[in-house]
Amino acid sequence: MIKQDFLLAQIEELTKKIARLLRKKETNEPDIDTAADDCYKAFRLNLNSITNLPEDELTELVPDWQLLELLVKIMLNDTRINHDLNQMEKAQALLYYIQENDRTYSFDRIATARELDTLIQNLKSGNHN
Known part of the structure; x- marks a missing residue:
């Protein structure tokens, strides 16, 4: 029970950090790398x-x-690596690993998978939007 409580607290704290990362990305703040x-x-x-x-x-x-799964989201939103095909394929492989090992259906995970698929296809075609 203590381990589960610790894990939930860790997930909650990390979710806040990711939200901060996403806000900084949306507003093009200079300290997004930090x-x-x-x-x-x-x-x-x-x-x-x-x-x-x-x-x-x-x-x-x-x-x-x-x-x-949170690590995959960070990788997807880290502007230093989200233009690197190899790193996005690594993130995709991690997401596939999660999907294989967690049988819970997740709309959020499906959305992340689609976002990764689109990004990877754009990187392969040379379109880096």
Whole structure:
């Protein structure tokens, strides 16, 4: 029970940090990288580890699927890596891993998957909108 309470508190805190990241992204604030780094720190990771570790190591470091799903959202909104096809394919692989291991249907997860699919197709076609 204590572990579950801790996990819920961690998810809640991380959700607030992601909301801050999204607000900064929408308003084009200059310190968006700092907000993304703050999110990564919640996982005891940094941008370098996110970009260099393979998916399987990330799933070992972040074993909870809810936290892993939040990590995918951070990657999707981190302007330093969301124009990198390899990193977005990694985020997509993490999302597929979540979908395979969590049988709960999630509209939010489906929306994230569609957003990733569109972004990856745009990156492959050279359209970086």
